[in-house]
Amino acid sequence: MRDQRDLRYFIAAARHGGFRGAARATSTSASSISEAVIRLEERLGVRLFNRTTRSVALTQAGETLLARLVPALEEVDAALEATSALGKGPRGLLRLNVPGAVTRTILPPILERFLAAHPDITLELIANDGFVDVLASGADAGIRYEEALSQDMIAVPIGPRSQRFAAAAAPNYLERRGHPRHPHDLLSHDCIRTRFPGGALGIWEFEKAGGVVKIDPPARMTVSTQAVDMAISATVAGLGILMTFDGWLEPLLEDGRLLPVLEDWWPTFSGPFLYYPGRRHMPPPLRAFVDFVKAEQADERAEGRSRSQGIGPL
Incomplete structure (x- = not known):
């Protein structure tokens, strides 16, 4: 557990520009952050940060470790969340980064139905009309119109086609x-x-x-x-x-x-697409939302086939 804590303290120091920033973000002391990084450096045999009296900056070894470590720990967190959710409904925070266009008419009814079906999930919606890196923006998933997605992204239709x-x-x-x-x-x-x-x-x-x-x-x-x-x-x-x-x-x-x-x-x-990282373990709120969107799209396709065949409600 201490090894994992040291790794998370290292990530915090890298993201927040040094030990003091990491200490504020993690509600711990700067000395604890520094000691954790020193332990990592001694174990790995390489320097992870260049330190001066004015700044702390990642070395090339530190950048390499950070790039591999962040997705790995996200997978660990997602696996733990998914396991803890077994036997009960999904819960937690879902963060979506979406263009302003879908917030007017398309997204509100979808989110209203989703949140009604999942009372233990909370939602944070960020409206952004630029194409962003979902993970870098802190969101779990994004919605965009026919954007070129990186290879590790999965796109699912959402709303009118x-x-x-x-x-x-x-x-x-x-x-x-x-x-x-x-x-x-x-x-x-x-x-x-x-x-x-x-x-x-x-x-x-x-x-x-x-x-x-x-x-x-x-x-x-x-x-x-x-x-x-x-x-x-x-x-x-x-x-x-x-x-x-x-x-x-x-x-x-x-x-x-x-x-x-x-x-x-x-x-x-x-129409727009919901896109998200193609990770093996998704956070339960995101998994619930993806499954919900796919189910609604399947229902709409079935209704469309019924109308085209002249089949009305029984």
């Missing part, structure tokens, strides 16, 4: 400026754009009869992906044309506050 982008504008804007007839007409219109955390503006893509047109229209107003509500309000106020998820605009299109623009060009795309 097909979505659509819609373009719309207020009636008074279209009365003043006219209705675009082709995506290229947008180059002479005021458009309301969204910007990703990395600084890139989202390119507007349209499709029709197998053809795709990509447009980088002028922006009368630009908002971050976390401020889409402001973009929608500005569109209703007549400031320009907006392109976003059709589900977000549907109520406004139905009551006439917005009118569709280039509706026959609206593109469809694949």
Whole structure:
């Protein structure tokens, strides 16, 4: 047990920039952290940290040990949690890193059903529109749209398998400026754009009869992906044309506050995916969530087959 404690103290010192930071993070003393590292160094016969009066930094040997040690201890923790959960329902904290887009309509009903089914699981949701390293962010799993995943990641469909982008504008804007007839007409219109955390503006893509047109229209107003509500309000106020998820605009299109623009060009795309590390032992809350999502997807596929065959409820 002392060997494992020394290893965890070493990880804490590496993550928190030295012995004092590790001591604060682990609620122990800096001398205990230092003694643990010295024991490890003596046992391994290599120096793990370069120490000066001002700083503590990993050596190459320390970096090698840290890279191998962190996933190994995570496997140990997951195995212990899974074993302790035998005979009782899963419990603990589930951390998800998700884009803001799924927090509006897709994720809330899924999480409500999941948490109702698992009363001993608590949830921490981090909204982040960038593509992040799940483990480095401290999350157990992430949700993204068709991202290129590293080889040790597993992707599971979550939510609708097909979505659509819609373009719309207020009636008074279209009365003043006219209705675009082709995506290229947008180059002479005021458009309301969204910007990703990395600084890139989202390119507007349209499709029709197998053809795709990509447009980088002028922006009368630009908002971050976390401020889409402001973009929608500005569109209703007549400031320009907006392109976003059709589900977000549907109520406004139905009551006439917005009118569709280039509706026959609206593109469809694949729905989001839940992705997580392909570890042998998953924390029980994550395992419960993955199983729940897979079961819901299976139920939806079965319902879809029944509808296509004309089979109704008995």
